[in-house]
Amino acid sequence: MAGHLLRRLIQAAAVMVLAALVSFLLFNYVGDPVSSMLGQEASRENREELRERLGLNDSFVVQFARFAGHAVQGDFGISYRLQRPVAELIAERLPATVELVLASALFAVSLGVGLGIFTAIRRDTWISRAVLAVSLVGVSLPTFVIGIGLIYLFAVTLGWLPSFGRGDVVHIGWWTTSFLTSSGLKAVILPAVTLGLFQMTFILRLVRAEMLEVLGADYIRTARAMGLTERMINTKYALRNAALPVITIIGLKLGELIAFSIVTETVFQWPGMGLLFIQAVSFADIPIMAAYLFMVAFVFVAINVLVDLLYVALDPRLRGQETAA
Amino acid sequence: MKYLPIILAAVLLLAAPARAENVLRWASQGDAFTMDPHAQNEGQTRTFAQTVADALINRKPDLSKVPGLAMSWNMTSPTTWEFKLRPGVKFHEGQAFTADDVVFSFKRALMPTSDMKDLIASVADVIAVDPMTVRITTKTPDPILIDEITNIFIMSKSWAEQHQVTVPPDMASGKESYSSRHVNGTGPFKLELREPDVRTVMVKNPDWWGLKENPHNVDRIIYTAIRNPATRVAALLSGELEFLLDPPVQDIARIEASGQFTIQRTPSPWTIFLGMNAGGKELTSSSVKGKNPFADIRVRKAVNMAIDVNAISQRIMRGFAQPAGQLVPPGVHGYDATIDKPLGFDADAAKKLLTEAGYPNGFDVRLDCPNDRYLNDEPMCQAIVGMLARVGIKVTLDLKPRTIHFPKVQNKQTDFYLFGWGTDTTDAHNHLYFLGAPNSVWNATAYKDAALFADIDKIAVEIDTAKRDALIKDVSLRLRDAYTYVPLQHPIIAWATKKGVDVPIVLDNLPHFAYARFGN
Numbered sequence: 032m033a034g035h036l037l038r039r040l041i042q043a044a045a046v047m048v049l050a051a052l053v054s055f056l057l058f059n060y061v062g063d064p065v066s067s068m069l070g071q072e073a074s075r076e077n078r079e080e081l082r083e084r085l086g087l088n089d090s091f092v093v094q095f096a097r098f099a100g101h102a103v104q105g106d107f108g109i110s111y112r113l114q115r116p117v118a119e120l121i122a123e124r125l126p127a128t129v130e131l132v133l134a135s136a137l138f139a140v141s142l143g144v145g146l147g148i149f150t151a152i153r154r155d156t157w158i159s160r161a162v163l164a165v166s167l168v169g170v171s172l173p174t175f176v177i178g179i180g181l182i183y184l185f186a187v188t189l190g191w192l193p194s195f196g197r198g199d200v201v202h203i204g205w206w207t208t209s210f211l212t213s214s215g216l217k218a219v220i221l222p223a224v225t226l227g228l229f230q231m232t233f234i235l236r237l238v239r240a241e242m243l244e245v246l247g248a249d250y251i252r253t254a255r256a257m258g259l260t261e262r263m264i265n266t267k268y269a270l271r272n273a274a275l276p277v278i279t280i281i282g283l284k285l286g287e288l289i290a291f292s293i294v295t296e297t298v299f300q301w302p303g304m305g306l307l308f309i310q311a312v313s314f315a316d317i318p319i320m321a322a323y324l325f326m327v328a329f330v331f332v333a334i335n336v337l338v339d340l341l342y343v344a345l346d347p348r349l350r351g352q353e354t355a356a
Numbered sequence: 357m358k359y360l361p362i363i364l365a366a367v368l369l370l371a372a373p374a375r376a377e378n379v380l381r382w383a384s385q386g387d388a389f390t391m392d393p394h395a396q397n398e399g400q401t402r403t404f405a406q407t408v409a410d411a412l413i414n415r416k417p418d419l420s421k422v423p424g425l426a427m428s429w430n431m432t433s434p435t436t437w438e439f440k441l442r443p444g445v446k447f448h449e450g451q452a453f454t455a456d457d458v459v460f461s462f463k464r465a466l467m468p469t470s471d472m473k474d475l476i477a478s479v480a481d482v483i484a485v486d487p488m489t490v491r492i493t494t495k496t497p498d499p500i501l502i503d504e505i506t507n508i509f510i511m512s513k514s515w516a517e518q519h520q521v522t523v524p525p526d527m528a529s530g531k532e533s534y535s536s537r538h539v540n541g542t543g544p545f546k547l548e549l550r551e552p553d554v555r556t557v558m559v560k561n562p563d564w565w566g567l568k569e570n571p572h573n574v575d576r577i578i579y580t581a582i583r584n585p586a587t588r589v590a591a592l593l594s595g596e597l598e599f600l601l602d603p604p605v606q607d608i609a610r611i612e613a614s615g616q617f618t619i620q621r622t623p624s625p626w627t628i629f630l631g632m633n634a635g636g637k638e639l640t641s642s643s644v645k646g647k648n649p650f651a652d653i654r655v656r657k658a659v660n661m662a663i664d665v666n667a668i669s670q671r672i673m674r675g676f677a678q679p680a681g682q683l684v685p686p687g688v689h690g691y692d693a694t695i696d697k698p699l700g701f702d703a704d705a706a707k708k709l710l711t712e713a714g715y716p717n718g719f720d721v722r723l724d725c726p727n728d729r730y731l732n733d734e735p736m737c738q739a740i741v742g743m744l745a746r747v748g749i750k751v752t753l754d755l756k757p758r759t760i761h762f763p764k765v766q767n768k769q770t771d772f773y774l775f776g777w778g779t780d781t782t783d784a785h786n787h788l789y790f791l792g793a794p795n796s797v798w799n800a801t802a803y804k805d806a807a808l809f810a811d812i813d814k815i816a817v818e819i820d821t822a823k824r825d826a827l828i829k830d831v832s833l834r835l836r837d838a839y840t841y842v843p844l845q846h847p848i849i850a851w852a853t854k855k856g857v858d859v860p861i862v863l864d865n866l867p868h869f870a871y872a873r874f875g876n
Contacts, residue, residue, distance in 0.1 A: 062759025066766070068527060070397025072474040072780065072790070075797050078766070080468075084528035106530075113552050114390055114525055115532045179586045186594040194590040195582055197554075300582045302554040310386075310553065310583065313728060315759040 039339060043332045050328035051102070054321060055095050063087075064111045064315040085111075098321055107322035112314045117322045121304060126207045127197055128296070128303030132288045134219050135227030139288075140281060143231045147238025151246065152265060154239075162235070169232035174291060178225040178298035185221060193218050195300040226295040230284045237280055241273035248272075275346060282338035286331045377575040378874040380857065382867075383588055384601035387553050387581035392535040393509035394464055394524045397471040397780065402507065403866040407558060407577070408448070409509035409541025410566075412439055412458065412490075413502055417860040417868045419687070419782055421502065425453065425510055425542065426490075434497040434819055435480075441488045445565050447512040448546045455484035460513035460522075462492070470524040475504050475780060499819045500783045503689075507780055515540045544570075544870035545577060555580055558869075566870060574872050592617065592852055599859050600852040601867065605676045605731065608850055617852050620861040623678050624849045625687040626778035627787070628730055630663075630723075630740070630842040632656055632771070635802025639771040641722030641752070649719050650771070656839035657699075658709035662747040663740055664701040669845050672735050676850065680843035682836045683777070683787050687863040690784030690828035695836060698843075706747045718748025724773040725753060726761040731847060737774055768800045778864070784828045785815045792835050801840040808834050 065082050082088055086097065101108065107117035146166075150159040169177075186194035198214030200207040209215025245251065246269050254264050293305035300306065304323060311319035388401040393409055395401075406414075414424035426439040445453040462482040465472040478498040483491050494501060516522045516535075525533035537550045544566060545558035558577040582588040585604040592600045593614060603611055603619075611617050632650040633639060639648055649655045669677040681697040684690060710718060725737035734755055741751045751772070756764075764770045777798065779786040790796045793812050794804070811831050818824040836843070851861050859872040 060760075062757060062761075063763040064759065066759060066762035068396075070471045070474065070780075071777075071798070072397065072786075073471065073797070074474055075766070077468075077474070078797070081528065086528075109527070109530045109532065111527060112389055114395070114527060114536045115552070116530075119532075175584075179590070182587060182590045186596075187590050190594060194594050194596060195587050196580060298584050298587055300580065300584065300587055302551075306553065306583065313757065313759075 035343070036340070039336050043336055046332050047325075047328055051099065051321075051325055052095065054324035054328075055098060056091070058317050058320065059091065061312065061315045061317070061320070064317060067314050068111055102322075102325065107325075108318035110311070110319050111316045112310065112319075117318045120307060120319065121322055121326065122205060123207075124302060124304045124307050127209075127301060128289065128292055128305060130209060131219065131222055131226060131292055131295070131301055131303060132285070134223035135225075135230070135288055136285055138223050139227035139230035139234055139284070143234025144238050144277070147235045148242060148265070148270065150235070151239045151242035154243070163239075166232040166235055169228040170236075174225060174229065174294045175298050177228055178221070178295060181221045181225055182298075191217075192221055197302055222295050222299040222301050225298065226288060226292055229291075230288060233284065234277070234281060238273065238277055241276060242269055245269045245273045275342070278341060279338055282334050282341070286334045289330055290327060378573050379576045379578060380574050380599060380859075380869065380872060380874075381578045381580070381597050382599035382601065382859075383580050383582045383591060383597050385581065385583060385585075385588070387556070387579075390525070390536045391539040391547065391550060392521070392525055392533065393511060393539070393541070394461075394467075394470040394472050395533075395536070397475060397507070399864075399866060404556070405509045405539075405541075406543070406866065407545050407869050408539050408543045408547055409511070410543050411506050411509050412441075413506050415506050415868070417862045417871050419863055421506065424506075425458070429502065431819075432491075435494045437492045437494075437501060438485070439490045439492070441490065442565060443488055445542050446563060447515065447540050447542050448561060449512070449515060449540045451512045451514050451540075453510070453512075453542055454487045455490050456487075457510055457513045458482070458490045459484050460516065461510045462508060464511065464516070464522065464524060465508050467523055469526045472508060475507055476501075478504075497817045497819045499817070499821070499824060500689075500781055500785065503781045503783055509541060512540050544572070545574075548576075553581055564870075570870055572870050572872060573874050574869055577869055592854075595854075598854045598857045599867075599872075601865070603850060603852045605674045605850070608676075608852070611852050616855055618855055618858075620851045620853070621676075621848050622861050622863055623686045623846050624778065624865060625685045625782065625863050626776055626847050627680055627683050627685045628677075628733075628736070628774070628776040628844045628847065629680070629683060629791075630659075630844065631765075631773050631775055631791075631799075631801050632659065632840055632842075633768070633800065633802055634838075634840045635804055636771070639721055640769075641771045642720055644719045649713070649715060649721070652713045653839055654709045654713040655715065658706040658713070658747065659744065659749070660699050660839050660842050661702045661706040661709070662749070663743050663842055663844070665698045665844050666701065668736060668739060672732050672739055673845060673847070676731070676848045677845035678848060680845050682832055682843055683791050683841060684784045684828075684832050685778070685787070685846045688779055688782050688784050688787070690825060690832070692829055692832065695829065695832050696843075703746050710747060710749075715748070718750060720750040720752070721772050722752045722754050724761060724764050724770040725755050726758045726774065727755040729758040729761070730774075730776045733774060736844070740774075765800045766797050768802060770800055773800060780864075782864075784832065785812075788812050788815065788828070788831050788835065791841065792831070803838060803840045805834075805838065808838075 065078050069078055105118060110117055110120055146162055150162055153159055182194045185192045196218055197209045198218035199212040200209045200215060201211045209219060251264060254268055293309055296303045296305035297309050308323040386400055388404040389396045389398055393405040410424040412424055412426040413421045416422055425442050427442050429437060429439045432438050441455060459482050478494040480493045480495045485491050519534040521533055521535040525536055539547050544561055544564045546561050548559045549557040556579040560575050582591060588600055589607045591597050608619055612619050634650045636648050638645055665679040669679045679698045682695045723737060727734045737753055741753050744751050765773055765775060777787055777791055789812055790798045794809055811827060815827050849865050853859050857874055859867055
């Protein structure tokens with residue numbers, strides 16, 4: 032187990048370095064931040080001088096080494112656009128994204144698993160068919176269309192929910208939460224549904240497929256022959272065996288939620304990291320882009336490692352292989 | 357406890373007073389970069405600066421100059437201006453305003469890390485003659501100095517010293533400056549809460565000196581940047597905003613049709629145009645070698661005639677543009693509507709000119725175009741490709757974000773480009789210099805005309821208004837008739853406000869909230 036963990040951690044570190052390198056290579060193509068940093072009347076000399084002092088004229092290797100050297104100390108530099116330390120900006124935006132992802136994960140998992148089980152057990156009812164038909168919308172419509180559609184329905188036409196922002200927040204130490212105010216709770220509904228809809232339908236269909244497969248297995252037939260109640264069979268034998276692939280996928284999908292939150296945050300002006308990143312891209316705000324990509328890579332790697340370990344914990348067969356290897 | 361002020365502000369906000377306040381909630385695409393009045397010469401940043409601070413001379417929404425922190429001013433010699441300051445003015449945090457603050461602010465705005473230094477580059481020295489008199493001397497006569505200084509906002513010297521912000525923030529320092537989120541001006545509103553990209557709250561300054569002449573009734577301003585255009589419109593329609601600075605042109609009809617909003621329109625002091633590399637030996641993006649098609653004035657004129665600027669204004673800009681015939685836009689000093697007549701679309705005449713110039717079958721060239729800078733820049737360029745194809749000029753389009761497009765123009769690495777220019781000084785010299793002068797950062801035409809350049813320089817120092825205006829007209833005409841540029845359109849800006857709220861529209865697109873009103 033310890034050997035397995037160590038191997039995974041070394042692999043993870045290698046992936047991180049590679050991700051940082053690739054994202055840094057991309058910055059050669061985002062253009063010149065100085066053209067947005069200085070006013071239009073700034074002279075050629077002033078532009079060149081600022082470029083020099085920011086180190087933008089240095090070679091790729093020098094720039095990367097400087098970034099990596101500072102990054103390992105937790106220093107991601109200062110944002111060109113907002114002129115504030117990047118680490119502080121990300122720490123400020125992190126709660127908004129995390130809360131949005133949590134809310135939409137809660138929505139996606141609870142509704143996805145629940146409806147998945149329901150449509151698998153009662154597969155021939157009209158409700159199941161309706162649920163499956165509607166879920167097609169969730170997979171096929173792009174996030175921003177869903178978001179704008181929800182805004183026009185619930186904010187403009189019905190006037191029930193706000194169209195943008197996070198509402199009022201409460202500060203708890205350095206964390207800010209919108210879960211403790213009524214305007215904050217109202218504000219999170221539409222973005223969370225928008226972000227989670229695709230994942231919800233995905234989980235629904237996956238749970239349903241896994242359940243159907245398991246329900247057709249021999250040991251379920253045996254259980255039934257033994258006279259166990261349907262409830263016992265469904266929860267104890269079917270669901271547990273269907274859970275393993277579902278957990279893996281949910282874990283990976285959680286990473287996707289963070290990545291996809293860029294679009295949702297832009298549509299709802301949700302003040303999270305995704306919005307910060309999008310604004311950084313149009314400004315060529317390299318320090319923020321570097322830190323964000325580095326962080327997203329970290330989240331994905333961390334989730335992968337965790338899912339891997341969870342797998343081992345859940346499936347005794349994998350533990351056996353591990354000791355043999 | 358550094359979040360204490362934010363917590364307190366949030367609590368205050370939650371516990372909003374029962375008295376009906378006039379709260380002006382507004383939005384636009386992008387937030388100000390900083391609260392420091394000298395760090396960034398950028399539109400939204402200047403809007404915030406003029407809301408919390410005053411300059412020696414302020415501007416009204418019609419952009420006319422009115423006394424600000426200076427009550428009067430006069431030119432005592434061609435290179436000297438004297439300003440009598442307004443007595444009894446206090447900064448938001450209580451410091452008394454004196455000549456020392458003016459001297460300090462100007463010197464700060466001239467420092468290397470200031471982004472305002474190029475705007476007032478003519479200033480040689482600023483001295484306090486007495487506590488209520490300031491003298492500014494310039495290196496050469498500067499007839500538009502008093503226009504330029506409307507953008508130089510006055511900070512408190514003692515406040516800056518107390519918070520170690522006597523120097524504008526250095527973006528390469530890696531550290532945040534206190535002035536990026538705090539400001540202490542003398543203006544009509546005080547900054548109450550600043551959360552960049554999230555929310556900025558300003559409250560009425562009850563001690564503002566201007567309240568006597570301009571007793572406005574805006575108690576609180578809440579600004580949110582909303583990046584997505586559809587969300588901005590939704591926020592307005594759902595009643596969450598009183599004022600939207602930049603409604604998308606395709607939604608304006610719908611906003612108006614709802615009957616709850618007023619749309620104001622005005623031409624803006626901007627010109628969107630194409631530039632041609634007229635001075636290069638050959639075009640790097642063309643297969644024509646050994647000569648430069650754009651070096652021939654007949655080719656440049658043909659390009660001008662082949663582009664239907666009326667169609668661009670009507671169809672692509674949906675009427676939110678005025679067809680342009682020259683570079684100097686309406687609303688700036690020196691603008692002459694008689695020069696601003698489009699040459700006229702005539703594909704046959706264009707083809708004839710191309711044949712005369714030796715290109716009966718046209719030629720090929722690349723058009724560099726930004727896709728995130730000007731309203732509808734991408735469809736505009738696509739339409740231009742089609743229009744030029746009709747006269748045989750085969751254009752390949754290179755669409756790039758502004759961060760890549762701008763350096764191409766600055767480094768003159770483009771043969772043919774879309775660009776736009778708007779002025780900060782409301783004077784034609786700004787346009788003529790930056791687009792006409794050979795040493796300008798933003799002139800990639802490489803056009804050579806020594807006499808024209810000499811006259812552009814003369815406009816900068818001529819203090820006789822009549823002579824200067826004649827020079828401006830002459831230079832505008834000569835630059836237009838060199839056909840190095842294809843003036844396309846002057847954008848028309850539109851503001852949307854909830855009925856019952858008046859925010860007078862301003863040409864330069866920067867709202868003046870002290871002139872906003874609730875009710876009638």
